[in-house]
Amino acid sequence: MITSKDNELVKEVARLMTSPKSRRELGCFAAEGVRLCVDGAVSGAVIRSFFYTEDAMEKYPREFETIREVSPKSFAVSGKVFGKMADTTTPQGFLCVFEKLDKNGNLFKIVRKGRYAALENIQDPSNLGTILRSAEALGIDGMILSEDCCDIYSPKVVRGSMGAVFRVPVQIVKDLTAYIAGLTQQGILTYASTPHEADDINDIDFSEGGIMLIGNEGNGLRPETIRACSRSVRIAMRGRAESLNASAAAAILLYRLQG
16 A cells, blocks of 8 residues: 555656656656546557556455456555545546657558548647547548657546547657658548538548548648648538637548548
């Protein structure tokens, strides 16, 4: 039983919860909550350590065994200590430290007629988490993120994805414009979403699949990224609305991409 807030393991988890730098340096991230921990465990994500309170162990015995069986290290912690580690106001008493999922050499291959989402400079963790969730629900084959997107392993993204972060293949690229330009030259269909002059998504045949690009919440896609794409597309809107929230737009665009 860990009862001290000054325990080094507790401090490390607290850093993982708050610091992207710590997550990068340690090559891992923390996920809190019964559902997220179970989702990670059954999805095959590698668990480094499992922290739990005795109350949570008694309340969720089946879930406890599911996680403990695949965790090399398990630690009981007091309620007060768990509160220091947790990111939520009413924690459930389960927290796992997972190895990062986007390791070098483990990137998925873009295939013709596959369907993918590419995100450029998405900054709101809630948006990124929701887009991941939508991508999984709509059967998207993988997601490509520019390096300047918010940290996919932040607690808000992981929680907002409802476990999709463990299952949707993701790769992070340094230069999204160059990456997309290369795929376009190979004949992969790439679609730049924009609220400006572009083709209506309802008029496009998406039967050949492709990559749907979604840009920053305020500025959209960079002009050079739009130029690198095969085609520009827009969501026709009525009324006086000029644009949609990035996650709402992504859900519509990815739904249409399914053909």
